[in-house]
Amino acid sequence: METGSTSEPLLDPHMSSVHNTDSPVASSNWPSVLDSLKFLPINNLSSSVATQNTVVPSKLCLDASNNAIVTSATTSINIDDCIGADITDTGLLTIHAYPQSAPKCGSTSTKPRPRTYSQSTFQLQSSDAGTLDLPLCNSTLLPLLRSLCNPSSSSNRKYLVLVNPFSGKKQGLKIAQEIVKPMLLQSNITPIITPTTHPGHATELMSSPTLLSSYDAIIAVGGDGLLYEMMQGLSHRPDSSTFLEQMPFGIVPAGSGNGLAASVNSVADKFDDTTSNVFVICKNVPKPADLSLYDTSEGNSYASFLSLSWGIVADVDLESEVLRALGSLRFDVYAVWRMIALKQYRAKLSYINCEVEMPPIGETVGEDWTTIEDNFLCFWALQTSHASQGMHTSPASKMDDGKFHLYIVRGKATRLNLLTSFLAFEDGSHVKQKHMEIIECTAFRLEPLTDNSHIDIDGEEVEYGTIQGQVKAGAWRLFY
Numbered sequence: 008m009e010t011g012s013t014s015e016p017l018l019d020p021h022m023s024s025v026h027n028t029d030s031p032v033a034s035s036n037w038p039s040v041l042d043s044l045k046f047l048p049i050n051n052l053s054s055s056v057a058t059q060n061t062v063v064p065s066k067l068c069l070d071a072s073n074n075a076i077v078t079s080a081t082t083s084i085n086i087d088d089c090i091g092a093d094i095t096d097t098g099l100l101t102i103h104a105y106p107q108s109a110p111k112c113g114s115t116s117t118k119p120r121p122r123t124y125s126q127s128t129f130q131l132q133s134s135d136a137g138t139l140d141l142p143l144c145n146s147t148l149l150p151l152l153r154s155l156c157n158p159s160s161s162s163n164r165k166y167l168v169l170v171n172p173f174s175g176k177k178q179g180l181k182i183a184q185e186i187v188k189p190m191l192l193q194s195n196i197t198p199i200i201t202p203t204t205h206p207g208h209a210t211e212l213m214s215s216p217t218l219l220s221s222y223d224a225i226i227a228v229g230g231d232g233l234l235y236e237m238m239q240g241l242s243h244r245p246d247s248s249t250f251l252e253q254m255p256f257g258i259v260p261a262g263s264g265n266g267l268a269a270s271v272n273s274v275a276d277k278f279d280d281t282t283s284n285v286f287v288i289c290k291n292v293p294k295p296a297d298l299s300l301y302d303t304s305e306g307n308s309y310a311s312f313l314s315l316s317w318g319i320v321a322d323v324d325l326e327s328e329v330l331r332a333l334g335s336l337r338f339d340v341y342a343v344w345r346m347i348a349l350k351q352y353r354a355k356l357s358y359i360n361c362e363v364e365m366p367p368i369g370e371t372v373g374e375d376w377t378t379i380e381d382n383f384l385c386f387w388a389l390q391t392s393h394a395s396q397g398m399h400t401s402p403a404s405k406m407d408d409g410k411f412h413l414y415i416v417r418g419k420a421t422r423l424n425l426l427t428s429f430l431a432f433e434d435g436s437h438v439k440q441k442h443m444e445i446i447e448c449t450a451f452r453l454e455p456l457t458d459n460s461h462i463d464i465d466g467e468e469v470e471y472g473t474i475q476g477q478v479k480a481g482a483w484r485l486f487y
C-alpha cells in the first residue's frame with residue numbers, strides 16, 4: 008500500500024473528467040451505494056476488532072489525476088498495481104495489489120523493480136449506522152473495483168494452467184500452487200491446474216475439441232519446451248487459425264531458458280521474475296503476437312514462437328541437456344567447451360523481407376530472394392527480444408512485427424569474436440559488433456551443407472536438413 012496522498016480525491020471512475028465538488032458521488036457512473044458506505048481500514052485482520060474502535064472510517068474515492076483508489080487522507084492504492092478485489096460475507100472488502108518495491112535510497116534508476124503483494128482490507132459499514140446492504144455492495148461496488156483493476160475482464164473466468172512438473176529445477180507445480188493459483192484467484196479467475204504426465208502430453212491436450220468452450224485462457228507453467236509442445240498440437244488442429252486468434256495464452260517461467268517469459272517481461276516493462284509474468288496475465292490484456300511456420304525437407308511442419316538456431320547455439324542448447332541439473336548455468340558451461348572445440352558449419356542461406364508465397368521446399372527460391380553460401384559459426388533466427396532469461400539477444404524484435412531477425416557470425420570470425428558476442432548477449436551490445444551480421448526478413452531457407460550440427464526450434468531438436476520458415480504476423484494472442 009502506498010501512503011502519502013493528501014489531496015482531495017477527484018471522483019470520476021471513468022477518469023474522463025474532473026469534478027470539482029465535495030460530494031464523494033460526483034459521477035453518475037459511480038454507484039450510489041458509495042453514498043451509504045463507510046470504509047474502516049483494517050491493516051491487520053487479527054486486530055480488526057481492536058482497530059475498529061480507533062480508526063476513523065473514510066469514504067472510498069477515485070483520484071483520477073493520480074490513477075489511484077483513495078480510502079483516507081493518507082492512503083491511496085495505485086490502480087495500475089491492482090489485480091482484483093473481493094468482499095466477504097461479513098462485509099470485509101479486500102483490494103489485491105502488487106506495487107513495485109521502493110527504489111533504493113538515492114537511486115535514480117527507472118528500471119522496473121520486483122513486485123510484492125500488498126493487501127488493503129476495509130470493513131464496510133453503513134454510513135448512517137443502519138444495516139450494511141451486502142448484496143448491493145456485491146452487485147455494484149465489487150464489479151466497479153474489479154473493472155478498474157482489469158478493464159476488459161468478465162466474471163466467471165476459468166483458465167487452464169498446464170504445468171510441466173519436470174521443467175528446469177522441477178519447481179513447476181510449486182510455482183503453480185504458490186504463485187499462479189493465489190494470484191489468479193485474487194483476480195477472480197478459477198485456475199484448473201493440470202500437470203503433464205509425460206513428454207508429448209501437452210501436444211495431446213491441445214488437440215481437444217472442447218478447449219475453446221471450456222476455458223477463457225491457457226497458461227503454460229514450464230520452460231519454452233512446454234509451450235513448444237502445446238504449439239505443435241495447436242497448429243495441427245483443424246480450427247487452428249481461428250482457435251489461436253480467439254484463445255489468449257500466458258507464460259509463467261519454470262524452465263531453464265524461459266525465453267518467451269523474459270521477452271514478455273521486457274516488452275511489458277516489468278522486472279524479470281515469476282510474479283511479474285503472473286501479474287501481466289492477471290492484468291488481462293492479451294495482444295497479437297507472431298508465430299512462424301517451418302517446413303522441412305522430410306515433409307514435417309513446426310510452429311514456433313521464439314527462435315531457430317543452427318551451429319554453435321543449437322549445439323550448446325541441445326548438447327548441454329546432459330548438464331540439466333545445473334539449471335541455466337548449463338548453457339554457460341557448455342558454451343565455453345564448444346568455443347574451445349570450435350567447429351565450422353557450411354550452409355546456403357536464402358531470405359526475403361516482404362510478404363511472399365513460400366516456394367515448395369524442393370524448388371529453388373524466387374529471384375527476388377537473396378542467397379549466400381558460406382562457412383558459419385552461428386546462425387540464429389529470433390522472433391522475440393530474449394532467447395532466454397538474461398540474454399537480450401534481439402533488442403530490435405517486437406512481439407508482433409512480423410519479422411525474423413537473423414543473427415549470423417561467419418566462419419572467418421575468431422574464437423575471441425565469438426566469445427565477445429556470447430558475453431554481449433546479456434545486455435544486447437552484440438548488435439554493435441562488426442562480426443555480427445543482422446538480417447531482418449519475413450522468410451528464410453537454410454540448407455546445411457555439413458552434417459556436424461543440430462537444428463533447434465524453440466529449444467527443441469527437429470530433424471536435420473533443409474528447413475524454411477515464414478513469420479505469420481500476429482497469429483496468436485498472448486498476455487504481454
Ligand SMILES: Nc1ncnc2c1ncn2[C@@H]1O[C@H](COP(=O)(O)OP(=O)(O)OP(=O)(O)O)[C@@H](O)[C@H]1O
Pocket residue numbers: 171172173174175176203204205206207208229230231232233234236261262263264265266466467
Ligand atoms: N511429465 C513430464 N515428464 C517428463 N518430461 C516431460 C513431462 N512433461 C513435459 N516433459 C518434457 O520436458 C521437456 C522440457 O520441458 P520445458 O521446456 O518445460 O523445460 P526446460 O527444458 O527446463 O526449459 P526451457 O525449454 O525453457 O529451457 C519437454 O521437451 C517435454 O517434452
